[in-house]
Each structure stands twice: as C-alpha cells, then as structure tokens.
Amino acid sequence: MEQQRRKDWILFGSLWAVFSTVGFYLVLGIDLLPSQWAHEAEVVDDAYILLMGLSIPIFAGIAAVLLTSLIRFRVKVDGIPTEDGPPVQTNRNFVRLWVAATLSLALMITVNPGFIGIAELRGEPSADIVVEVQSQRWSWKVNYENGAETFNQLYLPANKRVRFDITSLDLVHSFWIPAFRVKIDAVPGRVTHLYVTPDRVGSFEDDFNLRVQCAEICGLGHAQMAMPVSVLAPTDFDAWVSDLAEGA
Ligand SMILES: [Cu+2]
The missing domain is CATH 1.10.287 (Helix Hairpins)
Structure with a gap:
C-alpha cells in the first residue's frame, strides 16, 4: 500500500x-x-x-x-470492470x-x-495628437489635426501618445494594429477611443504586423480591409503632415 x-x-x-x-x-x-x-x-x-x-x-x-x-x-481483466474501488473520502x-x-x-x-x-x-485621457479614423466597407479614411487626410494609409509620429477617434459609416468594424497589440470596435453612430504610443520608427515594409486590420468580419472584402502603418520620427511626421495639408 x-x-x-x-x-x-x-x-x-x-x-x-x-x-x-x-x-x-x-x-x-x-x-x-x-x-x-x-x-x-x-x-x-x-x-x-x-x-x-x-x-x-x-x-x-x-x-x-x-x-x-x-x-x-x-481494468486489466478482459477490459470488463470486476468491482468498484473503495470509496474516496474528502x-x-x-x-x-x-x-x-x-x-x-x-x-x-x-x-x-x-x-x-x-x-x-x-492611463490619463491625454494625448499629444488626435487622429480620426472612419471605417467603411472595406476601407479606412484617416483625418489628422491640421485637416490633412489619407486613404488606406496611416502615418504616426514615434514616441508621441496618439488618441484615435474611431467610427464607422456602415456596420461594425474593428480597428486592430497587431504590432501595437491594440484593438477597438468601430461602431456606426458612435466614436470609440484608443490610445497608443508607437515607440520606434518603421513601416509595413519592415513588418507586416504594422498595419491596421479589420478584425470584425464585415463581408466579402473583410480580409483585405487593411492599411499599412508608417511610424515616422516626430520632425519627419510634422513636415509630412503640413505638406499634405497644404497640398489639399
Ligand atoms: Cu471587417
């Protein structure tokens, strides 16, 4: 025993x-x-x-x-149980x-x-910049603070806390950036917020996880509903965003 x-x-x-x-x-x-x-x-x-x-x-x-x-x-005898085991006490x-x-x-x-x-x-509901994102089957539109606008492309400054104000024009999508590990629903008639601080410069060419991917199945083009993310040095970002606003 x-x-x-x-x-x-x-x-x-x-x-x-x-x-x-x-x-x-x-x-x-x-x-x-x-x-x-x-x-x-x-x-x-x-x-x-x-x-x-x-x-x-x-x-x-x-x-x-x-x-x-x-x-x-x-049980070893021809696979047939022969007797019960002893009762188990707590x-x-x-x-x-x-x-x-x-x-x-x-x-x-x-x-x-x-x-x-x-x-x-x-954390605190404070951010260095605010970026507005509008989703629609099957694409993303991005608005920056100075009126600049991009379509299916997201640019961000490194080491700045970004607040995304996200909404949808048709049905529920989900704003997901695998490289940042952040995700939130994009809901029609409502603005959802997401905070993130990218901490190094890089782009979709360096890592395919640097992209916004829809993570809520929304029809035929759902899997292709993705936009590359580019994280620029803050000075490069400022130059880029003001050039874009002037061009618009
Ligand atoms: Cu989708």
Whole structure:
C-alpha cells in the first residue's frame, strides 16, 4: 500500500514535470509573439507571459492527475470492470490548500495584470495628437489635426501618445494594429477611443504586423480591409503632415 502510493506519486510527479517543461518551452522557448512597435505591446505581452507562466504548472498538474488515474485505475481483466474501488473520502487539508492557492492566484491576477495593466494601457485621457479614423466597407479614411487626410494609409509620429477617434459609416468594424497589440470596435453612430504610443520608427515594409486590420468580419472584402502603418520620427511626421495639408 505504502509502496503503491509512492509509485503513484512518482508517476504523477514525472508527468507533471514533463508537461510543465513542454508547456514552458512552447510559451517561452519559441518566439510566438510578433515584434513590439509600441509601449502598449510590452504591457500586453508581459501580461500574456505572466498568465501563461502561472497557468502552465496548474494545467500540467490537472493533466498529470488525469493521466495518473487513467494508468493506475485501469481494468486489466478482459477490459470488463470486476468491482468498484473503495470509496474516496474528502481530503480536507487538500481542499483547503487548493481553494486558498487558486483563490489567492485569482486575486493576484485581478490586481496585476488586471487593474494595473488596464491603468497602464488606458492611463490619463491625454494625448499629444488626435487622429480620426472612419471605417467603411472595406476601407479606412484617416483625418489628422491640421485637416490633412489619407486613404488606406496611416502615418504616426514615434514616441508621441496618439488618441484615435474611431467610427464607422456602415456596420461594425474593428480597428486592430497587431504590432501595437491594440484593438477597438468601430461602431456606426458612435466614436470609440484608443490610445497608443508607437515607440520606434518603421513601416509595413519592415513588418507586416504594422498595419491596421479589420478584425470584425464585415463581408466579402473583410480580409483585405487593411492599411499599412508608417511610424515616422516626430520632425519627419510634422513636415509630412503640413505638406499634405497644404497640398489639399
Ligand atoms: Cu471587417
């Protein structure tokens, strides 16, 4: 009995170690996430890594208990069960430990990345520049503060906090920039706001994740409803946007 119990623990422990190692390798060892082009991307990716890091050992533990039970309690006589196993008594100490551990983990992640992460992403409702975006099947129109306008192309200054005022002329679209890890719905009759601080100069040619992609299926052209994003040095952006306004 004692020896069987030790064997069970060894089996469970080995499975747990293997599953956890595979899980950590899949999340941390492989470069899963696209490059970060904005401050917000770091906040979102850190939250993802933290949540995955906390859940892998728990998920691995549950899977290991399942597999240990499948192996340990399988029936060997022609596949037909011969008798019921002994009744299982509640292990009160284990229940207390499990509830306390999972409850404190849940509270921890509610605070961080929950409240702290959201505060870091949204922050103060202040912005260095405001950019208006109008969506329509299946294109994007962009208006800058000085009256300049672009169609299916978005230009932004680096290291400035941008507020997007987003709306839609027809139905619900979704304004998503994978390289920045930000997304919000574009809703007809309503203006939604999104804040982002791009933190390096680059364009769609450097990374195809630097684009605005519609992320709410909206018909035939939905997949092509994308516009390249160019992040310019602030002085280049100012020159570009004033040239464009004069030309208009
Ligand atoms: Cu769409």
